[in-house]
Amino acid sequence: MKPYPWKCATCRTQAVEPATIPAYVADLEHDGRKYQVVVENLDVLQCRHCGAIVLDDDASDRLSDSLRAAAGLLSPEQIRRHREGLGLTQKQLASLLRISESTLSRWETGGQIQQRCMDAFLRVVFESVEARSILGTALAG
Ligand SMILES: [Zn+2]
Secondary structure, three states: OOOOOEEOOOOOOEEEEEEEEEEEEEEEEEOOEEEEEEEEEEEEEEEOOOOOEEOOHHHHHHHHHHHHHHHOOOOHHHHHHHHHHOOOOHHHHHHHHOOOHHHHHHHHHOOOOOOHHHHHHHHHHHHOHHHHHHHHHHHHO
């Protein structure tokens, strides 16, 4: 990796360096709703000259985590743990939910955040034997 400081994409000055933002505030949108999230001690890259902030993958992940929490959605780990607790493969659960395996995989790795309706559907499928039975029977038939 190139040594710091990097060139700023905003002001073109060679002044971009690692920085920690004590309370990073972001207005984010998910599934048609707006959420304001605050992330404490966020490690970012920032231009000393103009203040422009660049988020790396870790910083973006932390923002996604905060957004999930603000929206009250299951985390990637929770989805994976519930699925494994039921002894289901990704392919089996995806089939029950009528979604593609790649979509479920992205939910479990955090690459994508599930819509609110799918979050509710996940909870029903995880908690209810009857729901899983209905969905599984319909598949078999
Ligand atoms: Zn700059």
